[in-house]
Amino acid sequence: MASITIQSITKTFGTVPVLHDIDLSIADGEFVVLVGPSGCGKSTLLRMIAGLEDITGGEIRIDGRRINEVAPKDRDIAMVFQSYALYPHMTVADNMSYSLKLRKTARERIAEAVGAAAGKLGLDPLLERRPKALSGGQRQRVAMGRAIVRHPKAFLFDEPLSNLDARLREQMRAEIKRLHKAIGATSVYVTHDQIEAMTLADRIVAMHGGIIQQVGNPLDLYDRPANLFVAGFIGSPAMNFVDGHCRSGAIETDDGSRIAVPGGIDLAEGQAVTVGIRPEHVRIVAGSGAGSYTARVDLVEPTGFGTIVHVRLLGQDLKIYTLERGAAEVGEPLHIALDGDRLHVFDRETTNRIG
Amino acid sequence: MTRKRIVLTVLHRLAILAYVAFALFPLFWLLKVSVTPTSLLYTEGIRLWPSRASLEHYAFVLTHSSFPTFFLNSTIVSASTAVIVTIVAALAGYAMSRFVFRGKYWIVGLLLLTQMFPLVMLIAPMFKMLSPLGLTNSLTGLVIVYVAFNVPFATFLMQSFFDGIPKDLEDAAMIDGATRFTAFRQIILPLTLPGIAATLGFVFTAAWSELLFALMLISGNQATTFPVGLLSFVSKFSVDFGQMMAAGVLALIPACLFFLLIQRYLVQGLTAGAVKG
């Protein structure tokens, strides 16, 4: 088990900068998820930790030891690839034992370790098969098994569930979490799927354009997104954004509606802001009253558990997520209230959170 | 509509049949003459099959001529060429497929250049270079020359096979504890085996067919390869058609065997530099 320290890491491919000054400390046993849209540099950062990419600038330490110049094979880490990267010409057992064989582990120890890992993942009946004869979910398990047999210092996952169908993905997600609880190994997990990030992470690192946008535990990122990017990225359906300016103590939106400034936020007169409100925090109220808005329902999307209602409001296609069925009919008017303490206000200039 | 369909289908099959006949007829004729006894060759003219077939020409060629030696020489030259080329091309093809490095485009350019210029240009200087080294009239000399001629094309071919193997596999192996070279040996090479077999086949066939350099560089019977032997046989005894064609059929056998081996990879082979005819 090990801690990982990433200090001032930069990466350029040729002349194209991909990562800018990344700083991150990962504690022993922590499960950290790197999340961000595709192309933001998550895989590159992970591969630098693994030793598969050169480090342009900065330093990575594992357990305090600088590993920039250490070959991947000497870093004692394991990695699960999106493509699984199972060796097609080896059986499942050989795939899992390859790393131990390279380390000249005694044969009995190898059998023991493979047996234990196979037991944990339910791979026992598959040990003599070739990867070609496995289903997608089974291949994924083998890739996991290959990682856990040798008790590495850290696990790296690069979008390990992206190639599975939705149901299997959910199942494996839970399984990975359970495994982590059981093994307790330091893990860095890359995904573009914010649900995976929320459900798995001890700590989420949200990245965008090669820059870390916010680091924090999942609920922090949900409750207090540090900037517009994180606010829009975390949460589904995505947060509603309304542009406006501060005018005489309230936020006047571009279509002339006014939103009260939430408590504890200081805005300069005329300051350009974006107000964010999650669809699940828009309340549908019985009748029009002070601080409520009235809008016509545009579209209703039932999801089974809840319903997404689209209304035309504040110059926006505003989404509302409600658990009440039949709360809205297309074409009917709807009364809506916004709770001040559920609003997020961002400076439009810097895109950073205010307050 | 269905009438038209049927007519079209029949025409299609007839056209295919015509092509197959065109492709096979010269080979069939070779076989036919080789089993026609000399006594019947002139009397039976252009009959499709002789009234009496015999293997007398084969027996003669195998026992009373130098063709077995030629055959052996050609086999040694072609097999050594194929093995050396494949090893060397596998290394270079791997570098071209897996490394990004300055100079790579120069190497590609150089390899392509060797495919564009007329090889006959090299016949005279090659002779002048090899003769003081004692490499004319020797199988070793031929192997050296053939290796160089086939290496560019084989490199492109091997590169295309390596390109087909995901890079993740090596990354996984290196994380599992392998050096790059171990990953190359234990993971990538086994997966490239079909490609390696195909490359061996392509190079073998190419070396087996080479005529002009062998003609120039070899003059004694000791090191004569099959094409040279057959050609000089033709110019010396140009009436023994049965024997010549029996020898021709023998030359065809390894080519056909290797054709079976590489059949699946023809497309890759032909596009890998579009060189070997």
Add this chain to the structure above:
Amino acid sequence: MTFYPAAAPPDGDRRTAKQKIAAYLEPWLYSAPVLILIVAIMLVPLALGISYAFRDIRLLNPFSGAFVGLKHFRELAGDGAFRGALVNTLWWTFSSVILQFLFGLILALLLNRPFRGRALAQALCFLPWAVPSFLSGLDWAWMFNPVVGPIPHWLYALGILSEPSNILSDPETAMWGPIVANVWWGIPFFAITMLAALQAIPKDLYEAAEIDGAGPIERFRSITVPFLAPTMAISILLRTVWIANFADLIIVMTNGGPADRTQIVASYIFTQAFRRLDFGYASAIALVLLVLLLAYSMLIVVLRQTMLTRH
């Protein structure tokens, strides 16, 4: 008072010079054998060959070797056989390429539709490609030989020949012999490349076009041809250069004769070097051929550029 500089970020790469050089050299180590072979056994002779073009090098004359400047090229200018070979080269190259291409394309189209036994038919049609070129030449020479071959008799029966004679020994028709052998041998090359290109065309394009009401000819014109065009262009260009250099069939079937009527530049070079052992003159001809081929390749590149810019 002391000033501390702001902590500079740690440098990313602290490998020793030796490690860096090793990493830099790794791809070169893998490529080294190939590079050495090509330089030593192709480029050095190439350079030597170019130098021979300006020297008097005859194998049987131990006193030859002197620098003679442009003498060979002046001789070449007055060499009727060389001029004939140039014309023959054009004739040989273009008729071979065009016929190989046309029949190869037709064969590819025929093989592109599924039918029972297709794999076998395909293997048989491609088999000539595996026949060693010298053997193809000999085989066809025998086919044209009235003593053992059927072709003269067929041509006579069809009334094309007045008597069953060997077309290879008639200066008027001799060139057709190697061309036919070359076409037979080279059709598979085009058929294989075209078939691969055909099979890479998405099938739903044809279905969409059919739904839109396009007939088979219209579908061929508006889908097949544009998709095949790049493959066609590249393979024809490469093949042209290759066939222009391809002397085996001619050496085997006619040796340039009768009366030099089948002599192409490549076979002329071989004859000068191999039969007359005049390496200097052979190299001068080779240099001219090289320049012509380079000019042809340049022309193609330029044509391509102008075509690309016009679009």
